[in-house]
Amino acid sequence: xxxxxxxxxxxxxxxPDIDLxxxxxxxxxxxxxxxxxxxxxxxxxxxxxxxxxDYTLIEAFFQTTxxxxxxxxxxxxxxxxxxxxxxxxxxxxxxxxxxITFCVAIVVNxxxxxxxxxxxxxxxxxxxxxxLKNHYVIFYHNEFSIQLAEQFLQAQxxxxxxxxDKDFEKEAIKYRYPYxxxxxxxxxxxxxKSHLSSAKGAVIFSKNITENIALIVSIRLYEKELKRHSYNxxxxxxxxxxxxxxxxxxxxxxxxxTNLTAQRISSIIIQPGSENxxxxxxxxxxxxxxxxxxxxxxxxxxxxxxxxxxxxxEVTKATVIGMxxxxxxxxxxPTGDTIITSECKLLIIGNSSxxxxxxxxxxxxxxxxxxxxx
Numbered sequence: 001x002x003x004x005x006x007x008x009x010x011x012x013x014x015x016p017d018i019d020l021x022x023x024x025x026x027x028x029x030x031x032x033x034x035x036x037x038x039x040x041x042x043x044x045x046x047x048x049x050x051x052x053x054d055y056t057l058i059e060a061f062f063q064t065t066x067x068x069x070x071x072x073x074x075x076x077x078x079x080x081x082x083x084x085x086x087x088x089x090x091x092x093x094x095x096x097x098x099x100i101t102f103c104v105a106i107v108v109n110x111x112x113x114x115x116x117x118x119x120x121x122x123x124x125x126x127x128x129x130x131x132l133k134n135h136y137v138i139f140y141h142n143e144f145s146i147q148l149a150e151q152f153l154q155a156q157x158x159x160x161x162x163x164x165d166k167d168f169e170k171e172a173i174k175y176r177y178p179y180x181x182x183x184x185x186x187x188x189x190x191x192x193k194s195h196l197s198s199a200k201g202a203v204i205f206s207k208n209i210t211e212n213i214a215l216i217v218s219i220r221l222y223e224k225e226l227k228r229h230s231y232n233x234x235x236x237x238x239x240x241x242x243x244x245x246x247x248x249x250x251x252x253x254x255x256x257x258t259n260l261t262a263q264r265i266s267s268i269i270i271q272p273g274s275e276n277x278x279x280x281x282x283x284x285x286x287x288x289x290x291x292x293x294x295x296x297x298x299x300x301x302x303x304x305x306x307x308x309x310x311x312x313x314e315v316t317k318a319t320v321i322g323m324x325x326x327x328x329x330x331x332x333x334p335t336g337d338t339i340i341t342s343e344c345k346l347l348i349i350g351n352s353s354x355x356x357x358x359x360x361x362x363x364x365x366x367x368x369x370x371x372x373x374x
Contacts, residue, residue: 016130018192020123027116034103041068041099045092052085068096122181126193129179132158134200139185139215141168144205144236144257146175153178155290155352160194186214191222201232201252209242213249220250291321291347292355294362298342301367308336311371316357318350 045064049055055063055076063076067089081089110116135158138145145161152159153176160179161172172180183190185206196202202219204212212235223231234253237243243254296302302310312318323331323338324345331338340346346362348355361368 014130016126016193017195017197018126018189020119020126024116024119024123027110027119030110031107034099034106037099038068038103041092041095048088048092049085052082052088064092067092069100070097122193125179125181126195129160129181129193129195132160132179132195133198135159135179135195135198137162137194137196137199137202138205139163139202140205140211141165141171141175142205142207145203148203148205149175149177160199162190162194186211186218191218196222196231197226197228199231201234204233204235207236207238209237209245212236212242212246216246216249216251290352290355291349294346294348294355294359296340296342296344296346296362299365300340300342300362301364302340302362303342305340306336307334307338307340310340310361312348312358312361315370316350316354316361318348318354318358320346321349322347 042061042064045068046057046060049060049063050057053060053063059076063078070093078089136152138148138159138161141161141163149159149161158179159177160181161177162181162183162185163171164182164184165171166182168180168182172182181190181193183193196219202215204215206212206215216233216235219231219233232253233251234255235246235251237246237254237256238258239256240259243256246254307320307323312320321333323334323340324347325331325341326343348358350358361371
């Protein structure tokens with residue numbers, strides 16, 4: 001039993017939010033009937049040989065076993081059987097052949113039916129997901145999730161993809177999703193399987209506005225139930241009306257593919273030959289340029305310091321291209337004399353290692369050693 005639990009990852013210290021053991025035991029219980037039937041006939045056969053022949057208990061059990069399973073004969077002087085023992089043995093052989101065939105059919109049906117295998121695979125998956133922290137849950141698999149998953153894999157951001165399509169598992173393997181759940185996204189069991197309680201946020205990619213609304217509401221209610229900090233929820237919308245509706249129910253960011261496409265085409269037409277420099281660099285793997293928003297905590301040594309005192313460009317090669325103060329005021333391309341305020345957001349551009357180093361500097365309570373001599 002302990003080996004089975006180890007195989008299913010039940011020994012993991014980080015338990016999932018949902019336990020599928022009852023479903024597994026329910027499926028395994030289908031093996032109970034054939035197992036009991038075999039045991040009953042083995043007992044009957046053993047008692048019969050004890051009564052009919054001069055056998056010890058172990059000899060009677062051995063005779064019954066290889067007679068019942070039709071796997072051997074002649075080991076215990078069967079040629080000396082009395083007529084009634086021969087009749088008993090014949091009946092036992094016929095019953096054994098029928099019972100074994102029946103039991104094998106049940107076992108094959110349970111295994112080939114796929115439900116037992118799928119439950120075991122699902123248990124292994126949700127136990128792996130339970131180890132995640134600060135991950136993103138992506139609802140629905142489509143062209144958007146495929147592109148986002150590729151970016152997340154490159155940036156080493158953990159994520160779980162959820163989709164109800166029956167062929168989703170093949171798609172998940174094809175597109176190298178490390179964690180996925182093939183289930184209805186609106187079910188509470190699905191949310192528990194995704195370990196949303198430890199997630200950083202959710203990305204909702206349904207092209208149906210009703211499904212997006214329902215999921216955002218469900219996530220916000222779950223958030224209140226857990227009494228945890230707010231999830232970062234990102235969704236897509238087809239038009240301005242849908243953007244307004246999603247904003248009202250609590251989405252943090254709404255992306256409109258239609259608007260983005262129109263803006264891109266417009267910029268190309270208005271400024272022929274122009275190129276989006278950030279997009280150009282981000283598309284090149286050797287640069288891996290990315291944008292990230294970093295919140296300056298209250299305890300940071302940078303609070304009330306000038307931006308130039310951080311020497312970020314000299315030390316980390318990352319650049320601050322925007323700042324949003326706590327009151328919502330946004331400063332584009334802040335100068336070196338711009339004051340860094342508590343809990344402001346810095347928009348930083350650089351590759352992943354530069355941004356990680358910048359975060360470490362910002363999160364320090366005291367001025368880092370590497371800056372004391374700059």
